Amino acid sequence: MASEIPEKQWAQVIEKTGGPVEYKQIPVRKPGPDEVLVNIKFSGVCHTDLHAVNGDWPLPTKLPLVGGHEGAGIVVAKGDLVNDIEIGDHAGVKWINGSCLGCDFCQQSDEPLCAKALLSGYTVDGTFQQYCIAKAAHVARLHKDIPLDAVAPVLCAGITVYKGLKESGAKPGQTVAIVGAGGGLGSLAQQYAKAMGLHTIAIDSGEEKRKMCLEQLGSNAFVDFATSKDVVKDVQAATEDGLGPHAVILVAVNEKPFQQAAEYVRPRGTVVCIGLPANAYLKAPVFESVIKMITIKGSYVGNRKDSAEALDFFRRGLIKSPFKVIGLSELQKVYDLMHKNQIAGRYVLDMEK
Numbered sequence: 242m243a244s245e246i247p248e249k250q251w252a253q254v255i256e257k258t259g260g261p262v263e264y265k266q267i268p269v270r271k272p273g274p275d276e277v278l279v280n281i282k283f284s285g286v287c288h289t290d291l292h293a294v295n296g297d298w299p300l301p302t303k304l305p306l307v308g309g310h311e312g313a314g315i316v317v318a319k320g321d322l323v324n325d326i327e328i329g330d331h332a333g334v335k336w337i338n339g340s341c342l343g344c345d346f347c348q349q350s351d352e353p354l355c356a357k358a359l360l361s362g363y364t365v366d367g368t369f370q371q372y373c374i375a376k377a378a379h380v381a382r383l384h385k386d387i388p389l390d391a392v393a394p395v396l397c398a399g400i401t402v403y404k405g406l407k408e409s410g411a412k413p414g415q416t417v418a419i420v421g422a423g424g425g426l427g428s429l430a431q432q433y434a435k436a437m438g439l440h441t442i443a444i445d446s447g448e449e450k451r452k453m454c455l456e457q458l459g460s461n462a463f464v465d466f467a468t469s470k471d472v473v474k475d476v477q478a479a480t481e482d483g484l485g486p487h488a489v490i491l492v493a494v495n496e497k498p499f500q501q502a503a504e505y506v507r508p509r510g511t512v513v514c515i516g517l518p519a520n521a522y523l524k525a526p527v528f529e530s531v532i533k534m535i536t537i538k539g540s541y542v543g544n545r546k547d548s549a550e551a552l553d554f555f556r557r558g559l560i561k562s563p564f565k566v567i568g569l570s571e572l573q574k575v576y577d578l579m580h581k582n583q584i585a586g587r588y589v590l591d592m593e594k
């Protein structure tokens with residue numbers, strides 16, 4: 242192992258579900274035979290990290306836990322079995338930290354469905370530390386010309402929305418509604434949709450997010466769910482023929498829009514559920530679902546190929562999504578803003594600060 246790797250490092254750790262996160266020094270671990278150690282330079286903060294702190298989901302986290310799963314950095318050590326990534330290479334640590342590679346799902350490149358998948362910042366320690374371990378097979382390969390700060394949000398948010406857009410079946414020229422458009426996943430979803438030749442209707446709330454969606458991210462319309470008198474009517478009216486969007490990408494952290502989407506999606510349209518609000522249920526009117534022949538489905542991150550494709554869109558300069566950089570030590574501030582839905586775009590942590 243290279244000598245410059247320190248024994249201790251700064252990290253944000255939660256000792257018990259509910260928090261708080263504690264900024265402190267912890268040991269740097271050594272990678273196992275099939276693992277790499279990545280010196281994380283920047284990590285995005287995803288709403289999933291806040292769900293993990295709060296214990297929102299019916300799946301327990303490890304404890305104590307280092308959160309984070311949008312980590313971009315440099316490989317500084319590797320195990321003996323790793324021969325296709327080198328020390329000095331740039332790499333991204335994603336939500337899928339590892340998978341068995343042998344089960345029915347892994348064999349079909351559905352690694353997120355692997356029952357033994359390791360989840361960064363959830364079932365294994367993640368990227369809110371300066372040195373993070375991941376299975377070599379699963380770290381994203383990053384070209385050295387890719388800026389490590391701007392690419393961080395792509396490693397979860399970008400991959401996830403790119404996969405969701407593919408799962409929606411929407412074709413170039415068609416219209417997709419992005420629900421939760423002002424947040425991390427939503428802002429990237431507009432950029433990917435645009436790059437894929439789709440029109441977008443952004444749904445979120447407030448002047449800052451409206452401006453960002455229409456002026457920076459290229460959406461054709463914005464519906465403010467908090468001030469609209471009839472979201473269903475307004476979304477349908479935002480399509481040229483008034484029949485509604487061909488697909489809906491749900492990335493809001495709120496149950497209500499999951500109930501609404503089936504009402505405004507176009508006949509034959511597809512509703513893709515991605516956001517994971519706590520204790521939420523899907524509900525759709527049977528009558529309209531049947532006579533409109535709609536599809537409602539879930540979409541969960543992406544496989545290694547989806548990840549490489551999403552990163553290639555970014556590398557080609559097609560994905561420019563706003564992010565703000567803040568020190569690792571200030572993670573709690575990001576959680577406080579996120580809790581109040583006051584983040585337009587994404588926060589990215591600088592691991593040296």
Ligand code: 8ID
Binds near residue numbers: 426493584
């Ligand atoms: O693989 C997956 N399925 C996956 C991957 C990554 C993240 C799922 N997620 C989940 C997260 O766990 C979280 O539940 O996607 C959700 C969104 O993550 P995010 O984009 O990181 O969250 P954010 O930045 O806080 O953005 C959420 C946005 O939703 C808006 C908020 O205003 C915010 O901008 N929103 C809410 I809350 N209610 C809304 C509503 N009724 C709404 N937008 C429209 N209509």
Ligand code: ZN
Binds near residue numbers: 287288310336397398
């Ligand atoms: Zn995430």
